[in-house]
Amino acid sequence: MxxxxxxxxxxxxxxxxxxxxxxxxxxxxYDENADDPPTYVCVGDSDGIANWRTMQxxxxxxxxxxxxxEFHVYPGLGHGFGLGTGTVAEGWIYDAIRFWDKQ
Numbered sequence: 001m002x003x004x005x006x007x008x009x010x011x012x013x014x015x016x017x018x019x020x021x022x023x024x025x026x027x028x029x030y031d032e033n034a035d036d037p038p039t040y041v042c043v044g045d046s047d048g049i050a051n052w053r054t055m056q057x058x059x060x061x062x063x064x065x066x067x068x069x070e071f072h073v074y075p076g077l078g079h080g081f082g083l084g085t086g087t088v089a090e091g092w093i094y095d096a097i098r099f100w101d102k103q
Contacts, residue, residue, distance in 0.1 A: 032067070037067075041070070042071075044078050045077065077089055
């Protein structure tokens, strides 16, 4: 299952590509399907918005459909760690670029 944001203009935005404010949008749930794009996820294990176990299950479901995925969980980090400079996530952007370059 992946979540999409539905904004006030009835436009859906995939949360894998967009970071937006919760107070302006409504979540809509759907199940993974084989048309989903390759997906890279990095998340902190202390994230109160995107639980790492939930994200991992979602990517496992996508992988089972043959969708390329990559998942990283970083201990001690919450939501919004940016580039991870000075944290255990430092360098995640290079992992993401390598993943996307393979697609």
